[in-house]
Amino acid sequence: MADCIHCENLNCLIKKNSKDPKIEDFLKNKHTIKCKKSQQFIMEGTPAHGLFFAYKGKVKVAKTGINDREQIVRFAKDGEIIGHRGGFGSSKYYSISAQALEDTTLCYFSKDDLKNILLTIPSLTFDFMLFYADELSESETRVRKLAQMSVRERVIDTLLYMDKKFGSTDQLLNVLLSRKDYADYSGTTEEQVIRILSTLKKEGLVNAKGRKLGILNHEALREEISKHTFSMTR
Amino acid sequence: MADCIHCENLNCLIKKNSKDPKIEDFLKNKHTIKCKKSQQFIMEGTPAHGLFFAYKGKVKVAKTGINDREQIVRFAKDGEIIGHRGGFGSSKYYSISAQALEDTTLCYFSKDDLKNILLTIPSLTFDFMLFYADELSESETRVRKLAQMSVRERVIDTLLYMDKKFGSTDQLLNVLLSRKDYADYSGTTEEQVIRILSTLKKEGLVNAKGRKLGILNHEALREEISKHTFSMTR
DNA sequence: TGTAGAAACTGCGTAAAAGCAGGTTTGCTA
DNA sequence: TAGCAAACCTGCTTTTACGCAGTTTCTACA
Structure with missing residues (x-):
C-alpha cells in the first residue's frame, strides 16, 4: 500500500501538501492500484470518476487517432498526475487513454474527494493550477514543434x-x-x-x-x- | 474604464467570482489598457509581471518559430485570459506573444495581487485550475490534429x-x-x-x-x- | 478617384514524407 | 535451444507538401 507519509515522490502535489492536517481524512480514501506492463487503465471517452498519480513506474498517455495511429501526448513517471481533469472539469469523460509501460503502482482519488479537498486547501489548488499551466505551456511548445520541425x-x-x-x-x-x-x-x-x-x-x-x-x-x-x-x- | 461590476463578460473568471467580498480590494488594483489594431502587448521571453483579460476585442496568441514563421497557439475574445501563467508559475517569462487583431481593451492584474487573491478565494483558484485543464485538453487535441491531419x-x-x-x-x-x-x-x-x-x-x-x-x-x-x-x- | 504598396493568387519544379512489400533480427516460450 | 511471432529494417514508388517567381486583386490614402 502506497503511503503518502512515507512516500519519496517529493514532486507529488499531494505529498507536498500532506502536512496540512485537513488532508488526513482525504488520504484515507486513497486507493492503490497495481498495473501490469502494457495494461491500459484509462480509456479515452469513458466516464471519468477520478484521477491517478504514478506512485512507481512509467506510463504513456495518448489520444486516439485514425487507423491504428495514436498520438502519444506525454509520458508520466513517479509522482506525476495522470487523467487530467479526472471528471471534475466541464467534461465528464477522460480525454486521453493511459497505458503502463512497465509494472506500475498507481494512487487513485475520486473526483468528489478531490474536489472537496481542493476547495478546502488553497495552496493545493494553487499547486494544481500551476501544474496544469506548466503542462499547457509545454503542450503549446509541442504544437509549435510538430508544426515546424x-x-x-x-x-x-x-x-x-x-x-x-x-x-x-x-x-x-x-x-x-x-x-x-x-x-x-x-x-x-x-x-x-x-x-x-x-x-x-x-x-x-x-x-x-x-x-x-x-x-x-x-x-x-x-x-x-x-x-x-x-x-x-x- | 472597464468595471467588473457592470462587465457583461459572464464567462470571465473574475466576473464569476466578483460577488466574494474579499475581491473588492483586489479589483481596485486592476488596470485597463487600450490596444490599437496590430499592437503587440506581450512579447515572448520578456519578464512576466502579470496577466491579461480581453475585455473587448480579439487577440492572437503565438509562439515564435524560425524564419518569419510563428505558430499561432490560440485566439482570445471577450472575457478570456491572455498571458497564461503570467509570472506566478515556475517561469518568470512569458512563454507566448500576444497581438491585438482589432482595437482591443484589456484588463490587467499584477502577479502579486493575483497570487494573493488566488490563495484567498479557493473557488477562484479552482476555476482557474479548470480553465487551464480545459485549455490543456484542447491543446493536446491540437497536437494530435497537427500530427495526423x-x-x-x-x-x-x-x-x-x-x-x-x-x-x-x-x-x-x-x-x-x-x-x-x-x-x-x-x-x-x-x-x-x-x-x-x-x-x-x-x-x-x-x-x-x-x-x-x-x-x-x-x-x-x-x-x-x-x-x-x-x-x-x- | 487614381495610385502605390500590400495581400492574395497561380504554375512549375523540387524536396520531404508516407506507403508498400518483402526480408532480417530479436527475444520469448515450450 | 528450437521455433515462432513480434519487432525491426530496407529499397522502391507514390503522394503530399513546400518554395520560388511572376501576376493579379484589393485596399488605404492622397
Whole structure:
C-alpha cells in the first residue's frame, strides 16, 4: 500500500501538501492500484470518476487517432498526475487513454474527494493550477514543434526528451519503447523513425543494443535542433 | 474604464467570482489598457509581471518559430485570459506573444495581487485550475490534429474553429485574418492555404468577399474531417 | 478617384514524407 | 535451444507538401 507519509515522490502535489492536517481524512480514501506492463487503465471517452498519480513506474498517455495511429501526448513517471481533469472539469469523460509501460503502482482519488479537498486547501489548488499551466505551456511548445520541425528534428527532439525524462545508464535510455511508440510521439510513421534512427546510428550520434536506444552525442543532437529551441522551454 | 461590476463578460473568471467580498480590494488594483489594431502587448521571453483579460476585442496568441514563421497557439475574445501563467508559475517569462487583431481593451492584474487573491478565494483558484485543464485538453487535441491531419484537413478544421469561436454574419466570418495567419494556425505555409482555399471555393464549400472568408457548407466540411473528430472535444 | 504598396493568387519544379512489400533480427516460450 | 511471432529494417514508388517567381486583386490614402 502506497503511503503518502512515507512516500519519496517529493514532486507529488499531494505529498507536498500532506502536512496540512485537513488532508488526513482525504488520504484515507486513497486507493492503490497495481498495473501490469502494457495494461491500459484509462480509456479515452469513458466516464471519468477520478484521477491517478504514478506512485512507481512509467506510463504513456495518448489520444486516439485514425487507423491504428495514436498520438502519444506525454509520458508520466513517479509522482506525476495522470487523467487530467479526472471528471471534475466541464467534461465528464477522460480525454486521453493511459497505458503502463512497465509494472506500475498507481494512487487513485475520486473526483468528489478531490474536489472537496481542493476547495478546502488553497495552496493545493494553487499547486494544481500551476501544474496544469506548466503542462499547457509545454503542450503549446509541442504544437509549435510538430508544426515546424522536420521529421528528423522531431525524432531527435523525442530522443532528447526521453533522456531528460527518464535518464540514461551506460549510454542507454532508461525506458524501452517500440519504434511505433517513438513514431506516435514524434508525429510520424514507424518506417520513418526506423530510417532516421538508422542514419543517426551511421553518423555515430545514437547507440543501439538490441531494442534499447542510447544517445552517444548529446551536444550534436541538441545543436541540430537549437534553431527551434532558443530561449524556450525545453 | 472597464468595471467588473457592470462587465457583461459572464464567462470571465473574475466576473464569476466578483460577488466574494474579499475581491473588492483586489479589483481596485486592476488596470485597463487600450490596444490599437496590430499592437503587440506581450512579447515572448520578456519578464512576466502579470496577466491579461480581453475585455473587448480579439487577440492572437503565438509562439515564435524560425524564419518569419510563428505558430499561432490560440485566439482570445471577450472575457478570456491572455498571458497564461503570467509570472506566478515556475517561469518568470512569458512563454507566448500576444497581438491585438482589432482595437482591443484589456484588463490587467499584477502577479502579486493575483497570487494573493488566488490563495484567498479557493473557488477562484479552482476555476482557474479548470480553465487551464480545459485549455490543456484542447491543446493536446491540437497536437494530435497537427500530427495526423493532412494540410487540407487542417485548413478546414481552422475555418470551422474560426466560425465556432467568432461566429459568422451573412455567411462571412466575424474575424479578418491574413492568409499567413491561417497558415500559422494550421501549421503550413501561406501558399498552401491559398491553394486549398482556392479549391474549396471552386467546390462551392467556401465563400470569399474581398479578403473576408465565409463558410457555405458547414456540413460537408465537418463531414470531411469527421474521421478525426469522433467522440472527441472539438 | 487614381495610385502605390500590400495581400492574395497561380504554375512549375523540387524536396520531404508516407506507403508498400518483402526480408532480417530479436527475444520469448515450450 | 528450437521455433515462432513480434519487432525491426530496407529499397522502391507514390503522394503530399513546400518554395520560388511572376501576376493579379484589393485596399488605404492622397
